[in-house]
Amino acid sequence: MTQHAPAIETIGISKIYGSGNTEVIALREATMTIQRGEVVALLGPSGSGKSTLLSSIGLINPPTSGQIKIDGKVVMDGPKPFVNLQRYRRERLGFIFQKSNLIPFLSAIENVMIALSISGIEGRPAKRRAMELLDSLGVAERAKNLPSALSGGQQQRVAIARALANKPSLLLADEPTAALDSKLGRQVMELFREIGHENQAGVLVVTHDQRSLEVFDRILHMDDGLLTELEVANSKPK
Amino acid sequence: MNLAIRDVRFNLGRFLLTAVGLGLLLMIVMGMGGIYKGIEEDAVLLIDELNADLWIVQSDTRGPFAELSRLPANVEDRAWAVPGVASARRFVTHTVQREYQGRSIRISIVGLSWPTDRGEWLPIISGRTIAQGHYEMVADVTLGLGVGEHITLGKDTYHVVGITKNMISSGGDGLAFMSIADSQAIQFDAAGEATRLERAARRGRAEDDDITQSQPGMLERANMPASMNPAFGSPMVSAILVNLKPGVDIEIVREVMNGWADVTVYSGEQERQLLLQGPVDRARRQIGLFRVLLVAISAIIMSLILYTMTLDKIHDIALLKLMGAKDRVILGLVLQEAFLLGAIAYVLAYFIGKKLFPFFPRRVIVTNDMLVWLAFAVMVICIVGSALGIRKAMSVEPNEVLS
Numbered sequence: 001m002t003q004h005a006p007a008i009e010t011i012g013i014s015k016i017y018g019s020g021n022t023e024v025i026a027l028r029e030a031t032m033t034i035q036r037g038e039v040v041a042l043l044g045p046s047g048s049g050k051s052t053l054l055s056s057i058g059l060i061n062p063p064t065s066g067q068i069k070i071d072g073k074v075v076m077d078g079p080k081p082f083v084n085l086q087r088y089r090r091e092r093l094g095f096i097f098q099k100s101n102l103i104p105f106l107s108a109i110e111n112v113m114i115a116l117s118i119s120g121i122e123g124r125p126a127k128r129r130a131m132e133l134l135d136s137l138g139v140a141e142r143a144k145n146l147p148s149a150l151s152g153g154q155q156q157r158v159a160i161a162r163a164l165a166n167k168p169s170l171l172l173a174d175e176p177t178a179a180l181d182s183k184l185g186r187q188v189m190e191l192f193r194e195i196g197h198e199n200q201a202g203v204l205v206v207t208h209d210q211r212s213l214e215v216f217d218r219i220l221h222m223d224d225g226l227l228t229e230l231e232v233a234n235s236k237p238k
Numbered sequence: 239m240n241l242a243i244r245d246v247r248f249n250l251g252r253f254l255l256t257a258v259g260l261g262l263l264l265m266i267v268m269g270m271g272g273i274y275k276g277i278e279e280d281a282v283l284l285i286d287e288l289n290a291d292l293w294i295v296q297s298d299t300r301g302p303f304a305e306l307s308r309l310p311a312n313v314e315d316r317a318w319a320v321p322g323v324a325s326a327r328r329f330v331t332h333t334v335q336r337e338y339q340g341r342s343i344r345i346s347i348v349g350l351s352w353p354t355d356r357g358e359w360l361p362i363i364s365g366r367t368i369a370q371g372h373y374e375m376v377a378d379v380t381l382g383l384g385v386g387e388h389i390t391l392g393k394d395t396y397h398v399v400g401i402t403k404n405m406i407s408s409g410g411d412g413l414a415f416m417s418i419a420d421s422q423a424i425q426f427d428a429a430g431e432a433t434r435l436e437r438a439a440r441r442g443r444a445e446d447d448d449i450t451q452s453q454p455g456m457l458e459r460a461n462m463p464a465s466m467n468p469a470f471g472s473p474m475v476s477a478i479l480v481n482l483k484p485g486v487d488i489e490i491v492r493e494v495m496n497g498w499a500d501v502t503v504y505s506g507e508q509e510r511q512l513l514l515q516g517p518v519d520r521a522r523r524q525i526g527l528f529r530v531l532l533v534a535i536s537a538i539i540m541s542l543i544l545y546t547m548t549l550d551k552i553h554d555i556a557l558l559k560l561m562g563a564k565d566r567v568i569l570g571l572v573l574q575e576a577f578l579l580g581a582i583a584y585v586l587a588y589f590i591g592k593k594l595f596p597f598f599p600r601r602v603i604v605t606n607d608m609l610v611w612l613a614f615a616v617m618v619i620c621i622v623g624s625a626l627g628i629r630k631a632m633s634v635e636p637n638e639v640l641s
Contacts, residue, residue, distance in 0.1 A: 060637040086559075086562045086563075086564070087562060088562075089560065090561065090562025090563075091562070095639075101553075101639055103241075103558075105241075105245045105247070105248030105249070106241075106244055113239060114239060114241070115561055117239045118563045118567065122239070146248070162561075
């Protein structure tokens, strides 16, 4: 893990919406680091700034100030990008959402292949890689099904496979278990841990689910835009 | 991976239904163009088929199609005498509406200058041309008459000996061809009682005149038919058609004829233009304007459909953007669907129109030029129509997936 630069590093990033009387500070100089292979939870009440942090790290909502580094390279300094954000999102980041957000007119395997296609990987290599991912996540037999024919858990697994397709250095998950029952939710959290460790990818999971916290290496907490780290008493050994 | 094809496959029913709707709209656009062309073609068809170099009509009129033209039949003899004239023939046209076998038919009668002109130039599809100077006619298929049928017009019964195709008057009525004598008999037909009353009136007027006191024979003649009375000229014709010998300068002959104070002479092309700028001009312009409106309406409807189709996918587009998809992927998705929709609608319009247009009461002529024009118009509409959807797709932020 130490051979690589951190998957993500934020240095004092702030996000301010509006100005003057309507100014809202969503992020207050948030500083954090997630190493490759590290699985981190981000807790906090609604409106605390979790999603803002996630979208800033995800290079879709630039911070007002502060630096974001991915794999040791400065990608944003304040709102100013230093790299092609589209390309960085494509090659370095994977996104998982509360809802699976699968494209309804593509089959499970095509939903994974589209991520590869966007990166320029087409045809047989794309199909092979997509099938491997679906197989590793236990949904290979549903590869040809449309999302509407899959259960919630299966849909989320396909979404995870899609997020992993381009071997990202950082996986960002926004309440990925909110739509699942507790058993399935736990399974998914376990899956994140496995994925993070096996793929040497940093994983940041925004969650409200307090029951699965022991699967995370670290737990961050956000309240009113302030980011703090919590002690983890019962985390599993890596 | 072609996203457009997959999206269409996923929403196939809705997509096809939309394509059918658009196809019908495009068919109407195509049909309007065809009707516009049909009016033009029908208007000049007879002029083109008669193929006269010069049209001699009543002095200072634009006749015989743009307005009424009457001139003595003997102008034909004068025309024959002009050097360079290869042939001259009389031309009569008028329209009648009669009941036939329980239905109403409108016939635009054209008189052929028998025996010079027997209608050999007519596009006969069954039967033959007229072979005698009386009681035979060639009818257009649109009149619904068959070879061998008999129809009574005026006091005489006419035998249909041949059928033509696409011989329509500028008013859209089917043409019937017969000798000039027969066409005039129909045109000037009067009831027996009317003739008797006219003769009685004529005698009454003659009795009031001094000359009939000294010339009693004139009083007797007033009772006789007009044809036996030298005081009455023969019925007028609508025009005299002149064809010139090869190599003869049309302007020289025209100048000679224009020297006659009782006629006006037009070239075939001038007669064509008089017709196009006269009776059919308003109908042509009206349909032309309606066609432009239809194209505009089609473009608006297509834009709305394409915009709605893009809106339906806006979340997926945001997701693709979040995943780092290049703009051309999004552009391709919207444009390919637009072109596919346009292409299917165009093909449907063509085939539905092909089946439907023959049932229209007037000719609908869809030419290859028009098909190419419409294909081009559909392509432009697809691009312009997609613009709104593309704008929306391009402006969507990737973080909308998170909301």
